[in-house]
Amino acid sequence: MDSITLIGMASVITSGITIAIGSVGPALGEGRAIAQALSAIAQQPDESGTITRTLFVGLAMIESTAIYCFVISMILIFANPFWDHVIAK
C-alpha cells in the first residue's frame, strides 16, 4: 500500500471512530441531565425558569465535547493536512 491509500484509509476510519465514540459520552450525560432536570421541575414547578436556563447552559457545555469530536472528524474528512500534503507531492 502506498502512502495515499494508507492516509485516506486511516483518515476515514479514524473520523468514523471519533464521532462514534465521541457522541456516546455526551448522549449519556445529556440524558442524565435532562432526567434530573425533569424530576427537579416536577418537584418544584415554580423554579422551572431557573432550572431550564441552567439546563440549557449545561447541555451546551456537555454537547460541546461531542462538537469537538465532530469538528475533528470534519477536519479529517474535508480539510486533512496530511492528505493535502501527500496530494501536493
Next chain:
Amino acid sequence: MDPMSLKEISPDAVILWKWGFVHVNLTMVFTWAIMALLVLACWIVTRDLSTGTAVSRWQNLLEILVSAMRDHIRDVTRSEPGPYLSFIGTLFLFIAVSNFLAVVPGYVPPTGSLSTTAALAICVFVAVPLYGIMDQGVSGYLRHYIRPTVFMLPFHVIGELSRTLALAVRLFGNIMSGTKIVAILLAVTPFIFPIVIQALGLLTGMIQAYIFSILAMVYIASATRARGDGGTKRTKETARTAERTGKNNPHGPSSTGSGLAHQGMEGREGQERRRSWTASL
C-alpha cells in the same frame, strides 16, 4: 449553501476579491453586511422614541430586547446591568442575527468560521480582566489569581485560556455542523429532511447565541465577584419599577395595588432564583 461547496468547511476559504496580500472572503462580506443591517435597524428603531403610552412597534421590540437582556444580566451578576449591557448585548445581537439569517438562501453564517468565533472569544478574554480591573482595581483583580494559594496560579491561567478556546470552538462547531449537515443531507435525501434540520439549526443558533453571551457574562461576573449589596439594590430597583408601572397604569388604583403586590413577589422570587443560579455554578 450555494456559494460554498461541500469541500470547504469554512467561508474563509471562499475568496471573492484579491489584491496583493489583501483578501476579501465570504466571512468578511457577510460580517460587514450584518453590521450594516444592525446599524440600520438601530437607526430606524431609535429614530422616534417616545416616553408616552403610545409607542411604535419598533420601540416595543427594543424595549422587550433590552429589558430581557437587563433581567438576565441582573440574574447572573447580582448587580446593576448598566456597564455590562452594551458588551453582552452586542455579542448576543450579532451572533443571534448572524445565525438567524441562515434561512436566507445564498447566505453563509460568518459565525461558522473559526476566525469570527475566535475574534469574539478573544473579545471576551480581554473584557474579563478589563471589567475585573474596573471593578476591583489592578491589585484586587490580580489577587484573585493566587487565591486560595499561590499554587493555583497556573490552573487559573490554563482555565482562562481553555475556556476561551472552548467558547470559540463551541460556537464554530455548532454553526458549521448545522450548515454542513444540511449540505450533506441535500446530497443524500434532498426532499424534506434538510428543511427539518435547518429548522433545528435555527433553534441551535439561537441557543448558541444565548449560551455565548450568558457564558461571557458568567466569566465577567466571576472576575467582579465579592459584592454583598446586590440584594438591597435589587429591592430598591423593584420598588422603583413598581412605582413607575403604577404611575403609567391607566386603570384604577385597584389594579395599581395588585401590580405592586405582584412586583414585590417578583422581586423576592428573583432573589431566590439568583441565589440558586449562582449556587449551581
